[in-house]
Amino acid sequence: xxxxxxxxxxxxxxxxxxxxxxxxxxxxxxxxxxxxxxxxxxxxxxxxxxxxxxxxxxxxxxxxxxxxxxxxxxxxxxxxxxxxxxxxxxxxxxxxxxxxxxxxxxxxxxxxxxxxxxxxxxxxxxxxxxxxxxxxxxxxxxxxxxxxxxxxxxxxxxxxxxxxxxxxxxxxxxxxxxxxxxxxxxxxxxxxxxxxxxxxxxxxxxxxxxxxxxxxxxxxxxxxxxxxxxxxxxxxxxxxxxxxxxxxxxxxxxxxxxxxxxxxxxxxxxxxxxxxxxxxxxxxxxxxxxxxxxxxxxxxxxxxxxxxxxxxxxxxxxxxxxxxxxxxxxxxxxxxxxxxxxxxxxxxxxxxxxxxxxxxxxxxxxxxxxxxxxxxxxxxxxxxxxxxxxxxxxxxxxxxxxxxxxxxxxxxxxxxxxxxxxxxxxxxxxxxxxxxxxxxxxxxxxxxxxxxxxxxxxxxxxxxxxxxxxxx
Amino acid sequence: xxxxxxxxxxxxxxxxxxxxxxxxxxxxxxxxxxxxxxxxxxxxxxxxxxxxxxxxxxxxxxxxxxxxxxxxxxxxxxxxxxxxxxxxxxxxxxxxxxxxxxxxxxxxxxxxxxxxxxxxxxxxxxxxxxxxxxxxxxxxxxxxxxxxxxxxxxxxxxxxxxxxxxxxxxxxxxxxxxxxxxxxxxxxxxxxxxxxxxxxxxxxxxxxxxxxxxxxxxxxxxxxxxxxxxxxxxxxxxxxxxxxxxxxxxxxxxxxxxxxxxxxxxxxxxxxxxxxxxxxxxxxxxxxxxxxxxxxxxxxxxxxx
Numbered sequence: 001x002x003x004x005x006x007x008x009x010x011x012x013x014x015x016x017x018x019x020x021x022x023x024x025x026x027x028x029x030x031x032x033x034x035x036x037x038x039x040x041x042x043x044x045x046x047x048x049x050x051x052x053x054x055x056x057x058x059x060x061x062x063x064x065x066x067x068x069x070x071x072x073x074x075x076x077x078x079x080x081x082x083x084x085x086x087x088x089x090x091x092x093x094x095x096x097x098x099x100x101x102x103x104x105x106x107x108x109x110x111x112x113x114x115x116x117x118x119x120x121x122x123x124x125x126x127x128x129x130x131x132x133x134x135x136x137x138x139x140x141x142x143x144x145x146x147x148x149x150x151x152x153x154x155x156x157x158x159x160x161x162x163x164x165x166x167x168x169x170x171x172x173x174x175x176x177x178x179x180x181x182x183x184x185x186x187x188x189x190x191x192x193x194x195x196x197x198x199x200x201x202x203x204x205x206x207x208x209x210x211x212x213x214x215x216x217x218x219x220x221x222x223x224x225x226x227x228x229x230x231x232x233x234x235x236x237x238x239x240x241x242x243x244x245x246x247x248x249x250x251x252x253x254x255x256x257x258x259x260x261x262x263x264x265x266x267x268x269x270x271x272x273x274x275x276x277x278x279x280x281x282x283x284x285x286x287x288x289x290x291x292x293x294x295x296x297x298x299x300x301x302x303x304x305x306x307x308x309x310x311x312x313x314x315x316x317x318x319x320x321x322x323x324x325x326x327x328x329x330x331x332x333x334x335x336x337x338x339x340x341x342x343x344x345x346x347x348x349x350x351x352x353x354x355x356x357x358x359x360x361x362x363x364x365x366x367x368x369x370x371x372x373x374x375x376x377x378x379x380x381x382x383x384x385x386x387x388x389x390x391x392x393x394x395x396x397x398x399x400x401x402x403x404x405x406x407x408x409x410x411x412x413x414x415x416x417x418x419x420x421x422x423x424x425x426x427x428x429x430x431x432x433x434x435x436x437x438x439x440x441x442x443x444x445x446x447x448x449x450x451x452x453x454x455x456x457x458x459x460x461x462x463x464x465x466x467x468x469x470x471x472x
Numbered sequence: 473x474x475x476x477x478x479x480x481x482x483x484x485x486x487x488x489x490x491x492x493x494x495x496x497x498x499x500x501x502x503x504x505x506x507x508x509x510x511x512x513x514x515x516x517x518x519x520x521x522x523x524x525x526x527x528x529x530x531x532x533x534x535x536x537x538x539x540x541x542x543x544x545x546x547x548x549x550x551x552x553x554x555x556x557x558x559x560x561x562x563x564x565x566x567x568x569x570x571x572x573x574x575x576x577x578x579x580x581x582x583x584x585x586x587x588x589x590x591x592x593x594x595x596x597x598x599x600x601x602x603x604x605x606x607x608x609x610x611x612x613x614x615x616x617x618x619x620x621x622x623x624x625x626x627x628x629x630x631x632x633x634x635x636x637x638x639x640x641x642x643x644x645x646x647x648x649x650x651x652x653x654x655x656x657x658x659x660x661x662x663x664x665x666x667x668x669x670x671x672x673x674x675x676x677x678x679x680x681x682x683x684x685x686x687x688x689x690x691x692x693x694x695x696x697x698x699x700x701x702x703x704x705x706x707x708x709x710x711x712x713x714x715x716x717x718x719x720x721x722x723x724x725x726x727x728x729x730x731x732x733x734x735x736x737x738x739x740x741x742x743x744x745x746x747x748x749x750x751x752x753x754x755x756x757x758x759x760x761x762x763x764x765x766x767x768x769x770x771x772x773x774x775x776x777x
Contacts, residue, residue: 036528042704045523107730109583109700141619148614193730193755220583224525224704226732247582250667252706275582 022074024065031056034078041253044228047085047263055081085262086285091242093269094213095128099177101185101210104244105203105234106218108191111246113142115218115272116188117149118280119244123184124155131182133173134159135166135206136190146188153277156180166190166202170209185210195233203238215240217266219256221248227256231264246272249279261285329424331388335380375408379416382406391420479749479762486767492728492753493771512546514539524735524772527705530742551769557738558765560747573691574658575648575684578724579677579714580698582665585726585752587616589698590662591623592752592760597658598629599758605656606631607647609640609680612664620662627757630656640664640676641683648687659688668713677718694721696749699736701728707736711744722749725763729753733772 022030031052038048058077059065093102102119106112120130132150134143134157143159150157158173170187177185189206192199207215217240219227234240243266245257257268268283380388382405387393394402394417403410481489514535521531537553544552576593578586590606597604606624610616611634624631632650634643644661651659663680666673684693697720699707714720728734728751737748748763 039522039528040705042525042706045519107702108727109585111583139619141615141622144618145613145615152614193727193752220700220702222581222700222703222706222710224702224707224732224736225523226525226702226730227704229731230702247667249669250581250706251669251709255704 042255044259101212103212221252490771524733526735674717701734726752
């Protein structure tokens with residue numbers, strides 16, 4: 001997600017970032033490229049122009065032009081401007097009320113119904129007892145779809161016959177929530193291709209009947225320049241308290257997040273990143289800005305691992321003990337990872353979150369498509385437990401035996417052994433990926449991208465010292 | 473001739489297309505009265521094109537094409553450039569109506585409006601005295617089959633249904649057998665929404681095409697990509713992804729009435745050469761209209777003649 005935007009921005013920034021000094025002309029050329037990248041990522045033109053203007057002002061205020069290390073400082077400025085436009089540090093849903101309620105708003109096909117189910121599952125896991133409410137009195141089978149999704153995640157769905165006025169639906173849903181002992185309503189309102197008077201009236205009726213403290217706009221991540229106008233329309237109709245950007249699992253660049261957060265001041269709360277009900281991520285402006293600039297996002301990675309049922313305390317990449325030198329990765333670790341990855345969804349999405357691995361993501365995605373993971377798994381399963389822990393044991397005869405057992409060529413076994421060596425090297429370099437430490441401290445990102453960007457004003461000596469400390 | 477008829481728009485329908493492409497804010501020239509002069513503010517026009525979701529590259533290309541047009545007002549010059557792009561020039565572009573069997577496969581990302589478009593196409597074919605059949609091959613989305621069944625009943629069109637969670641290619645297989653036995657056409661197939669980045673799902677489309685090819689080798693198969701008019705530059709990525717997997721013949725631009733100008737159609741046409749075939753301008757069954765380049769461009773530009 002946000003990748004195409006990221007890679008475009010990175011390309012422009014790379015040219016500048018490496019330079020010690022940049023001239024006024026470099027700055028303008030860089031800003032022009034950033035502008036094109038933002039527009040082509042569907043950031044509203046007006047928002048883009050004000051972002052560029054603020055970057056230019058900051059660059060001048062901080063006397064970037066001609067200064068020492070100006071390339072890196074410009075990257076930091078871009079990061080800061082993006083973070084700020086995306087809404088600073090983010091906010092939590094306000095669901096203190098009993099019975100609390102969330103009203104989902106949005107145009108037809110934005111992804112409201114799917115998002116309603118995802119939100120229900122998430123809040124269910126947080127210990128709430130949600131009731132889904134089908135409040136689209138018109139679309140054929142909308143209630144049906146919600147009922148099926150609700151059944152799949154084990155959340156009851158309140159529905160009324162087609163044609164029931166929404167105010168009535170809202171009132172009865174509240175009553176049945178009390179009767180069923182549910183403490184949270186998640187209301188899926190009608191989708192319409194335009195925000196017409198009828199829809200505005202429906203939303204007003206629902207608000208009057210239920211008084212939902214959270215009114216969340218759901219928007220398709222592929223929405224273009226129209227996004228800001230849609231948001232402003234709904235602002236008038238229902239005063240949204242937040243935004244969920246749906247369908248970010250494709251290659252949509254999600255510039256709409258910038259348009260709406262930056263242009264309409266509606267904070268982004270969650271991102272829909274897949275079709276499965278678990279595929280809803282908390283939105284963290286600073287992390288996303290970092291991800292756009294390929295600084296990696298380890299905290300999110302740790303959360304995904306935890307949600308997929310992996311042990312949040314266990315490091316993802318390395319499992320200490322088990323014969324191998326501490327911190328060294330073994331084939332058993334690799335096997336575990338392969339299996340976790342298949343339960344975590346698109347692997348590219350995961351890999352991208354590892355700092356410095358952005359470029360590897362596309363490659364990894366291809367590997368999955370080609371069935372490479374399955375074959376790698378077969379090869380590892382053909383090894384003895386001792387071999388899995390000690391890859392150095394793998395002599396040619398052993399490799400030949402393993403290849404025969406897995407039904408693959410010996411070259412493939414060799415490749416896999418080499419892959420493990422490379423990964424070991426990478427892990428040694430980046431200091432491992434330990435989600436427990438990250439989730440706990442939430443501190444600095446390990447790895448070569450750790451410094452510089454975020455703390456641009458730090459002097460070089462301090463930066464060097466910190467980097468050294470960050471490594472293992 | 474009956475076959476071709478349902479694909480032509482009436483004058484009244486052309487007016488609806490213009491009206492839909494020119495939303496509340498007016499066409500892109502509305503705010504720009506100076507465009508009546510031979511040399512308007514081209515950079516303002518370029519911004520307007522960008523705001524219609526044409527993308528930076530396409531907007532720049534269109535403006536430079538317009539500037540090369542000799543004579544006329546700024547509006548006329550830009551109009552010429554837009555029409556050169558959007559009109560279907562060669563006859564081979566147009567859907568063939570030679571065969572008596574027609575199969576239309578609707579593909580697209582989630583929520584673009586495939587199911588509604590399928591029903592609307594069927595309604596239009598029926599109104600033109602054809603005997604269409606709808607095929608519910610979206611076996612993935614919860615209740616998608618129910619939705620199409622309700623719509624088919626409303627339009628009075630027969631439907632062949634896949635099984636929830638089943639193989640869509642199998643559903644198509646059964647439907648085509650049924651259609652040829654009963655002499656029903658066009659066969660209008662609704663497929664599950666899918667992101668163009670999901671290789672496995674794209675392969676599934678390739679398989680569906682193969683099944684159609686095998687069962688109806690003489691039929692005119694038209695693969696239509698459904699794109700939401702509010703889509704931004706990702707619409708272009710969608711078009712190229714689906715084109716690679718299923719060989720797209722044309723585009724259905726839905727939700728043009730939603731206030732977006734559908735400039736993504738300009739980008740898709742310019743970058744991939746895919747023509748727009750139908751536009752959705754409302755929620756009623758009769759609101760899917762055959763595309764008309766003149767009407768679309770006039771709407772896009774606004775009425776400042």
